[in-house]
Amino acid sequence: MSTKTASARPAKRLGREERLAYGAIFPATLLLIALLFAPALAVAVVALTDWQLGATTLHFVGLENFKALFADPVFWTALKNTFLYVLIVVPGTVVLGLIVALLIEASPRLRGFYRAVHFLPVMSTMSAMAIVWGTMLHPTIGLVNRVLASIGIAGPNWLRDEQTALLTLAVIGIWQGFGFAMVLFVSGLKSIPQELYDAAAIDGADSIFERLRTVTLPMLGPVMMFVIVLTACRCFEVFDSVSVLTQGGPNYASEVLLHRLYTESFNYLRTGYGAALTVIYLTIIVCLTLGQTRIMERRVHYT
Amino acid sequence: MANIHLDTIAKGYGETAVLKGVSIDIRDGEFLTLIGPSGCGKSTLLRIIAGLETQDSGSIAVDGDIIDGKRPKERDVAMVFQSYALYPHYTIYDNIALPLRTRRLSNAQRFPLLGSLVPGRQTIEVGIRQEVGNVAEMLGISHLLDRKPGQLSGGQRQRVALGRAMVRHPKIFLMDEPLSNLDAKLRVQMRAEIVDLHRRLGVTFVYVTHDQAEAMTMSDRVAVMIGGDVLQIAPAEELYRNPDDIRVAEMIGSPKINVVARKHWRIGAPQFALPDSQIAFRPESATIAAPSGGMLEGNVAGIENLGADIFVKVELGDAGPMVVRRAPGERRLEIGESVSVITDAAHMLVFDAAGKRVRPVERIAA
Ligand SMILES: Nc1ncnc2c1ncn2[C@@H]1O[C@H](COP(=O)(O)OP(=O)(O)OP(=O)(O)O)[C@@H](O)[C@H]1O
Ligand SMILES: [Mg+2]
Numbered sequence: 218m219s220t221k222t223a224s225a226r227p228a229k230r231l232g233r234e235e236r237l238a239y240g241a242i243f244p245a246t247l248l249l250i251a252l253l254f255a256p257a258l259a260v261a262v263v264a265l266t267d268w269q270l271g272a273t274t275l276h277f278v279g280l281e282n283f284k285a286l287f288a289d290p291v292f293w294t295a296l297k298n299t300f301l302y303v304l305i306v307v308p309g310t311v312v313l314g315l316i317v318a319l320l321i322e323a324s325p326r327l328r329g330f331y332r333a334v335h336f337l338p339v340m341s342t343m344s345a346m347a348i349v350w351g352t353m354l355h356p357t358i359g360l361v362n363r364v365l366a367s368i369g370i371a372g373p374n375w376l377r378d379e380q381t382a383l384l385t386l387a388v389i390g391i392w393q394g395f396g397f398a399m400v401l402f403v404s405g406l407k408s409i410p411q412e413l414y415d416a417a418a419i420d421g422a423d424s425i426f427e428r429l430r431t432v433t434l435p436m437l438g439p440v441m442m443f444v445i446v447l448t449a450c451r452c453f454e455v456f457d458s459v460s461v462l463t464q465g466g467p468n469y470a471s472e473v474l475l476h477r478l479y480t481e482s483f484n485y486l487r488t489g490y491g492a493a494l495t496v497i498y499l500t501i502i503v504c505l506t507l508g509q510t511r512i513m514e515r516r517v518h519y520t
Numbered sequence: 521m522a523n524i525h526l527d528t529i530a531k532g533y534g535e536t537a538v539l540k541g542v543s544i545d546i547r548d549g550e551f552l553t554l555i556g557p558s559g560c561g562k563s564t565l566l567r568i569i570a571g572l573e574t575q576d577s578g579s580i581a582v583d584g585d586i587i588d589g590k591r592p593k594e595r596d597v598a599m600v601f602q603s604y605a606l607y608p609h610y611t612i613y614d615n616i617a618l619p620l621r622t623r624r625l626s627n628a629q630r631f632p633l634l635g636s637l638v639p640g641r642q643t644i645e646v647g648i649r650q651e652v653g654n655v656a657e658m659l660g661i662s663h664l665l666d667r668k669p670g671q672l673s674g675g676q677r678q679r680v681a682l683g684r685a686m687v688r689h690p691k692i693f694l695m696d697e698p699l700s701n702l703d704a705k706l707r708v709q710m711r712a713e714i715v716d717l718h719r720r721l722g723v724t725f726v727y728v729t730h731d732q733a734e735a736m737t738m739s740d741r742v743a744v745m746i747g748g749d750v751l752q753i754a755p756a757e758e759l760y761r762n763p764d765d766i767r768v769a770e771m772i773g774s775p776k777i778n779v780v781a782r783k784h785w786r787i788g789a790p791q792f793a794l795p796d797s798q799i800a801f802r803p804e805s806a807t808i809a810a811p812s813g814g815m816l817e818g819n820v821a822g823i824e825n826l827g828a829d830i831f832v833k834v835e836l837g838d839a840g841p842m843v844v845r846r847a848p849g850e851r852r853l854e855i856g857e858s859v860s861v862i863t864d865a866a867h868m869l870v871f872d873a874a875g876k877r878v879r880p881v882e883r884i885a886a
Contacts (some may be wrong), residue, residue: 412602422594
């Protein structure tokens with residue numbers, strides 16, 4: 218009885234607070250719905266139709282778009298290429314970013330210089346930089362092949378060769394992303410207490426590899442996780458460099474999901490097909506994000 | 521077992537000289553405390569002994585062997601840090617075992633995962649397990665071995681840090697303010713444990729602190745450092761009774777020693793005290809007398825009753841405030857009351873204008 222009367226008033230007040238809370242989150246929720254959920258839902262609906270961009274009529278075709286998609290070898294090539302790209306660029310970015318970060322920490326005087334140089338790729342827009350890369354990689358007058366020729370190596374036509382196109386894009390992806398990874402690693406390295414390195418030196422772990430293994434890498438764990446998550450997300454979204462440099466060619470050797478989606482939807486105006494592709498793409502991204510959140514939550518918190 | 525000979529160690533960072541030629545002879549098995557105000561170079565000196573920092577000049581010998589060029593792990597020293605510096609990602613067991621593993625296992629045997637397949641590793645690990653177990657037992661942390669440092673209290677982490685230092689039986693123990701992160705009660709307890717540990721291990725301890733209670737209660741001898749110089753090295757009792765420098769006198773003892781310039785003494789100042797000298801005496805070697813009966817005159821400015829002791833603050837006018845200890849039974853004083861202070865020549869310490877101790881000629885001769 219007494220508990221009931223005691224809880225009655227707070228419950229009423231909570232009700233008012235709740236209304237206030239809902240009121241407060243309303244604008245954000247509205248935006249979230251308008252900008253994220255509604256379009257996603259629309260895409261899912263369009264994926265079930267034969268709608269073409271600009272067309273005035275549409276018919277529901279059920280899962281026909283998905284059937285066509287799964288039967289399309291180009292889709293599977295694009296999917297495979299995207300994963301390959303991720304599998305090259307993520308480790309490449311992490312390793313290169315970490316190495317440069319360690320170098321910067323080791324030579325404090327060069328710090329400012331390094332920072333400017335390596336952070337540059339992140340700041341400049343990819344499409345502009347891609348054009349520069351395109352010139353550099355030109356088979357005959359490009360800088361890369363000229364340098365190779367001067368030491369007696371005949372460089373391939375990097376972006377027009379099935380063997381090298383995706384790999385070249387991956388290298389450009391690493392170049393673009395490692396500066397950011399490096400900056401995160403540098404700040405991670407700074408937060409490692411010197412006393413840990415001192416303790417390691419006294420405990421006998423004083424070679425470069427021992428230090429890395431006993432102190433640096435474990436202490437960088439959380440930052441490392443963050444860098445991997447971010448880089449992986451960015452890699453799944455690879456589009457600009459593909460669009461500017463190879464258009465997915467030659468012979469779909471560098472075709473990736475997002476570029477495929479763009480081509481189908483806006484070049485061939487097969488919007489329904491493109492929407493089905495988008496649904497697949499979103500599914501992958503959502504799975505990735507959920508998986509990452511789970512790992513992030515489970516990771517060790519050092520205190 | 522080791523004696524350490526520090527010979528005019530100097531160290532500077534850029535323009536600032538941090539150590540200005542420090543020489544100390546630390547005896548075999550001794551517990552030596554370095555005490556001094558913040559920034560006087562205690563940690564720097566300790567890190568130089570450990571090999572974590574290189575001195576600009578001077579040299580260090582352990583048991584007669586110069587160890588200047590040696591790396592920390594070749595010096596057979598162990599160090600306990602203020603923040604304990606435990607590896608947060610290792611279990612307590614692995615933390616304590618690391619110094620043994622780096623020394624006994626080959627690189628191949630220490631390789632992640634595959635290392636356990638390398639022949640010989642199992643036998644060595646069994647030995648390590650035994651020794652870590654012994655150390656954990658001794659420190660009462662056996663039940664914590666599977667935990668990570670983040671799951672331990674400050675006192676427990678402190679014990680783990682001691683365990684990691686002890687496990688390979690080093691000749692020299694270096695400790696940099698190991699108790700300063702603990703609360704007052706635990707600090708007193710750990711103080712006793714460290715002293716006990718020193719007695720049991722019998723090795724040389726160099727202990728850094730800025731807490732004079734730690735210095736006074738734990739050490740065989742105390743080295744007082746100020747501004748990169750060692751002013752005096754002596755047993756705590758000797759530092760208290762017979763300081764060589766006014767800064768030593770002022771650092772040791774609580775409440776602080778009273779210092780009154782020679783010119784304020786109406787009567788009673790020692791004959792050898794020159795006009796520009798300063799005369800110091802401890803609160804417990806003075807008594808309060810009726811006004812104009814004593815050597816110094818003033819008014820009672822404050823009374824602090826600690827139960828067993830009562831500290832009376834007397835304002836001497838130009839000469840500043842000073843403190844006298846009284847027993848509880850004595851007559852009650854009122855704030856503002858005029859009193860005089862008496863002390864006797866045997867308890868007066870005379871320092872010259874530069875702060876150096878001046879002793880009567882006959883005592884030096886004796
Ligand atoms: N790496 C460094 N670079 C520049 N100056 C330093 C460095 N390490 C120490 N110092 C300076 O040297 C002086 C002595 O430092 P040290 O750490 O030895 O003091 P400490 O006596 O241990 O003080 P505390 O009681 O605060 O720990 C300080 O003034 C400090 O600023
Ligand atoms: Mg210090």
